[in-house]
Amino acid sequence: MSRQTRVAYAFLAPGLLLFAVYRLYPLLEGLRLSFTNARLGRASEQWIGFANYTRLLEDDRFHVSLWNTAFYTVASTLPILAVPLALALALNRGRLRTLLRSVFFFPFTLSVVTVGLAWLWLLDPVVGPFNYYLRRLGVPARSWLADPQTAMWTIILTTVWWVTGYYLVIYLAGLQDIPRDLYEAAALDGASGWRSFWAITLPLLRPVLLFVVVTHVIGSFQLFGQVFVLTGGGPGDATRTVVQHLYEAAFQNFFQFGAASAMAWVLFAVILAFSVLQFRLLRGHTEY
Amino acid sequence: MPRGVRTVDRSSVALTVALLALAVLWLSPIAWVVVTSLKPAPDIIRLPPEWIPWPPTGAHYHEVLLGSSRTARIGRAFVNSLVVAMGSVILVLATSAMAAYPLARMRFPGRDLVFVLLVGSLMIPNAVLLVPQYVLTQRLGWLSTYQGLIVPEAAMIFAFGVFLLRQFFVTMPRELEDAALIDGAGPWQVFSRIIIPLSQPVLAALAIFAFRSAWNDFLWPLIAVNKPEMFPLPVALALLRSAYSSESYGPIMAGAALSALPLLVVFVVANRRIVEGVRLSGLKG
Numbered sequence: 001m002s003r004q005t006r007v008a009y010a011f012l013a014p015g016l017l018l019f020a021v022y023r024l025y026p027l028l029e030g031l032r033l034s035f036t037n038a039r040l041g042r043a044s045e046q047w048i049g050f051a052n053y054t055r056l057l058e059d060d061r062f063h064v065s066l067w068n069t070a071f072y073t074v075a076s077t078l079p080i081l082a083v084p085l086a087l088a089l090a091l092n093r094g095r096l097r098t099l100l101r102s103v104f105f106f107p108f109t110l111s112v113v114t115v116g117l118a119w120l121w122l123l124d125p126v127v128g129p130f131n132y133y134l135r136r137l138g139v140p141a142r143s144w145l146a147d148p149q150t151a152m153w154t155i156i157l158t159t160v161w162w163v164t165g166y167y168l169v170i171y172l173a174g175l176q177d178i179p180r181d182l183y184e185a186a187a188l189d190g191a192s193g194w195r196s197f198w199a200i201t202l203p204l205l206r207p208v209l210l211f212v213v214v215t216h217v218i219g220s221f222q223l224f225g226q227v228f229v230l231t232g233g234g235p236g237d238a239t240r241t242v243v244q245h246l247y248e249a250a251f252q253n254f255f256q257f258g259a260a261s262a263m264a265w266v267l268f269a270v271i272l273a274f275s276v277l278q279f280r281l282l283r284g285h286t287e288y
Numbered sequence: 289m290p291r292g293v294r295t296v297d298r299s300s301v302a303l304t305v306a307l308l309a310l311a312v313l314w315l316s317p318i319a320w321v322v323v324t325s326l327k328p329a330p331d332i333i334r335l336p337p338e339w340i341p342w343p344p345t346g347a348h349y350h351e352v353l354l355g356s357s358r359t360a361r362i363g364r365a366f367v368n369s370l371v372v373a374m375g376s377v378i379l380v381l382a383t384s385a386m387a388a389y390p391l392a393r394m395r396f397p398g399r400d401l402v403f404v405l406l407v408g409s410l411m412i413p414n415a416v417l418l419v420p421q422y423v424l425t426q427r428l429g430w431l432s433t434y435q436g437l438i439v440p441e442a443a444m445i446f447a448f449g450v451f452l453l454r455q456f457f458v459t460m461p462r463e464l465e466d467a468a469l470i471d472g473a474g475p476w477q478v479f480s481r482i483i484i485p486l487s488q489p490v491l492a493a494l495a496i497f498a499f500r501s502a503w504n505d506f507l508w509p510l511i512a513v514n515k516p517e518m519f520p521l522p523v524a525l526a527l528l529r530s531a532y533s534s535e536s537y538g539p540i541m542a543g544a545a546l547s548a549l550p551l552l553v554v555f556v557v558a559n560r561r562i563v564e565g566v567r568l569s570g571l572k573g
Contacts, residue, residue, distance in 0.1 A: 004395065005396040007390070009396070011390045011475075012402065014382070014383045014387075015384060016402070018439070018442060019406065021424070022421065022439060022443030023446075023447070026417040026420035027412060027420075030416060038423075090303055095300070096308070100307055103311040103314060104311065106318065109554075109562075110318075110551075111506060114544045117544045118318065118321045118541075121320070121541065122317055222415040229529070243415045243507070246418070247418075250422070251511050257419050260419050264416040264418065264419060268413060
């Protein structure tokens with residue numbers, strides 16, 4: 001081994017140790033556990049093949065959780081793409097850019113629990129201000145989080161409020177990278193603002209849109225905190241998610257580590273499938 | 289074309305006014321948290337909503353910080369969160385800067401493999417690692433300890449940190465390094481006296497990113513800590529809610545406001561760094 005190589009690996013060693021122990025090993029250990037009947041405190045675990053996976057095929061609550069999680073991911077994608085993009089376009093033209101950017105970004109610095117508690121109180125069906133002002137506008141008060149029709153949409157609303165600032169900053173950076181003269185040329189040719197948005201802004205933002213969608217999909221499929229604080233998965237199982245199901249199987253009921261690991265790997269497969277799909281849809285030809 | 293100019297102006301003013309109104313609306317949930325935390329209990333549920341808590345009271349803050357024995361004390365949880373977040377920041381900065389240096393500036397067998405492995409790991413959802421991570425932490429005897437929170441939180445950010453810092457290290461001019469090497473400096477001196485001091489902006493961005501991530505994480509501490517005196521803030525707050533929700537939102541909102549405080553300070557002091565960090569994080573796509 002050359003001296004250079006030894007030096008390089010000496011620098012890498014602490015980080016690679018951390019990475020191997022707390023990322024790589026758990027990934028493989030989780031896969032192994034998913035083929036066993038491991039439980040907390042069980043002295044010897046047995047290899048049970050695909051039994052954990054086939055059991056998931058019959059687990060109705062798991063199906064509901066998977067459906068809810070997929071619904072949340074798909075339903076929130078458009079608002080997550082569009083709201084920050086609209087804000088970014090407006091901020092890019094208007095004044096007070098830095099101030100407004102900070103304001104919209106601020107909720108993103110809060111923890112999911114803080115966000116959940118704030119909205120729980122705002123949305124209180126009896127004394128919360130949200131319903132009070134809606135009543136003043138003639139909309140009847142309702143328990144947005146206790147109604148299966150509105151509970152998941154309410155979680156989407158709070159999440160959009162929480163993360164918009166993050167994507168806004170990313171969009172603003174993407175917009176700055178688009179050469180100004182493209183717009184000037186388009187304006188000289190008589191293109192309207194709307195037309196140059198479709199013909200210039202959107203195509204050139206495609207890599208940014210791809211990043212936003214993939215990041216959002218990976219995050220949404222792991223939805224947990226909002227649900228834990230706002231609804232507990234209810235009403236009924238209307239907002240129950242995969243990670244919540246996994247959390248309860250592994251850490252609330254019987255500590256079924258094997259079964260929970262199988263859920264984790266199914267979730268991983270679904271996330272990968274969705275990400276590949278997004279890449280296919282949005283990558284296209286981005287050379288310009 | 290005086291008329292045309294005036295219309296453009298007017299529409300841009302209208303846009304700014306609309307955005308300002310939206311900004312006020314956007315901040316109103318946070319304002320409501322703070323307002324509620326400062327109101328005496330009977331005023332909290334009074335309708336129509338009162339947006340100015342007058343006269344303000346510090347009773348709820350006193351209760352959650354010092355008085356209550358019903359749940360984990362928020363004061364203690366605040367300290368726990370600070371220890372965990374700072375510890376994780378230090379561990380992330382040290383390990384990812386050291387790893388990024390050879391990846392950016394040395395040639396050695398396996399370099400590309402290591403880098404691909406690290407970048408590929410950014411696609412691993414944290415929730416997938418939850419169970420085996422718990423089993424591992426239990427075997428190490430680290431449940432309900434600071435290291436049981438610090439090390440996994442740092443591991444979550446490490447690969448991203450390497451990616452971010454490598455991007456920056458690659459762009460530094462080689463002459464700086466060569467001059468030091470001619471003067472007889474070893475690789476450690478080059479790293480600690482040249483590379484690190486010149487990378488302060490990007491290191492600060494990474495530090496804020498890691499701090500935010502560890503300060504706000506909820507799921508991992510929820511399962512890795514089962515002693516109330518070791519709860520970090522998000523877990524303590526979630527429990528505070530079940531302890532008080534039937535009586536009063538006052539203490540809960542005081543706890544929520546306190547949890548937002550450190551990042552608010554960082555945000556006001558280092559707004560540009562945060563934005564820069566987020567912008568750089570977008571590059572990973």
